[in-house]
Amino acid sequence: MNINKLEIKTKEKKLVAISFDITDSTALIGESGSGKSLTLKALLNLLPSSLEVKKDINSNFELNYNSIGFIPQNPFTSLSMMTKITNQFFCDERRKEEVLNLVDLDKNVLKKFPSQLSGGQIQRVVIAIALSRDIKLLLLDEPTTALDEENKKNIIDLINEIKNRLNILILFVTHDINSIKTICKDIIILKDGEIIEKGLTNDILSTPKEDYTKRLINSTFKNKIFRT
Ligand SMILES: Nc1ncnc2c1ncn2[C@@H]1O[C@H](COP(=O)(O)OP(=O)(O)OP(=O)(O)O)[C@@H](O)[C@H]1O
Numbered sequence: 689m690n691i692n693k694l695e696i697k698t699k700e701k702k703l704v705a706i707s708f709d710i711t712d713s714t715a716l717i718g719e720s721g722s723g724k725s726l727t728l729k730a731l732l733n734l735l736p737s738s739l740e741v742k743k744d745i746n747s748n749f750e751l752n753y754n755s756i757g758f759i760p761q762n763p764f765t766s767l768s769m770m771t772k773i774t775n776q777f778f779c780d781e782r783r784k785e786e787v788l789n790l791v792d793l794d795k796n797v798l799k800k801f802p803s804q805l806s807g808g809q810i811q812r813v814v815i816a817i818a819l820s821r822d823i824k825l826l827l828l829d830e831p832t833t834a835l836d837e838e839n840k841k842n843i844i845d846l847i848n849e850i851k852n853r854l855n856i857l858i859l860f861v862t863h864d865i866n867s868i869k870t871i872c873k874d875i876i877i878l879k880d881g882e883i884i885e886k887g888l889t890n891d892i893l894s895t896p897k898e899d900y901t902k903r904l905i906n907s908t909f910k911n912k913i914f915r916t
Contacts, residue, residue: 689825689857693744696726696735696881703739704730704881710825713851713858715868715889717904718878724861727878728827731859732758749824757818757856761830763811767802773813774798779820787816790853791846808839812846819850826850828860832867840867847871865893865905877901 689710696704704723708714716724729735730743731751749755760766767776777784785795791812802810811831818826828847832840848871851858860868868875868889875892877885877900885898896902 689745689747691743691745693742694727694730695740695742696723696730697740698738699740702881706876706878706881706883708876708883708886710857710859710874712874713860713872714874714876715865715872716859716861716876716878717863717865717868719863719904721880722878723881724878725829726881728758728829728859728861731825731827732756747824751825754821755824757821757823757826759811759815759818759826759828759831762834763807763814763831764802764834766814767810769802771801772798773800773802773805776813777817777820783820784816787819790819790850791816806839807835808842811835811839811843815843815846815850819854823856825857825859828858828862830862830864831860832862832864844871863904869893877904 691708694704694706695702704726716727718724726735730741735741745751774784784798788795788797793809793812793816797805797809797813805813832843835843844867851871858872860872862868872889875886875889876883877898879900885892885896885901892901893905896905
């Protein structure tokens, strides 16, 4: 998928002006306010009407609700709390069981309400719902932020497994470089709405050129030391 041009602006200011390809799995990294969420919203056609957007995208599938899955930062907000899990899927029973199996959940969760599940289980349900459609692109917006350390690791392992088993493109937005090391083949470093460095994740993480990238890598590393 080639994003030849993505420009987002207000009447006064350019917020994002980037171009990149997603050929496998791409991480979009940048500090707060760098334009990560706006980029995802633009791909989902969810930008507020107050913003102007110019898009030139080539892909071998149509970009719409059926082809794009979205995993938000806070899984609790994307489920309806008063609805049993089974009724939050829009597919037949066989498919529900198939995707629950993919995310390592027992089909008993279908009978439950979200409040009866743990945070990690809820995030798995959200991923299962996204996978129940025939998606070609999975967008992840800091999917582990609301989770504790153990669930964080489990969800990262799960996303990695899904990536290896299904033939889907991945765009993974995060502050946490550690979480994408195993998942994303490519990495894009975003600063003030522009790409300042991009390439293979291994190359950029081992030999970052820009000071900004070095700072992002170091801050993740420091947090890791601090937490353990
Ligand atoms: N609706 C809007 N109108 C005007 N400016 C906006 C709007 N939405 C976002 N911005 C600005 O665009 C820039 C990029 O915002 P964005 O939310 O994409 O950042 P981000 O990288 O996702 O940050 P974070 O990691 O904190 O979520 C910021 O300067 C933000 O203030």
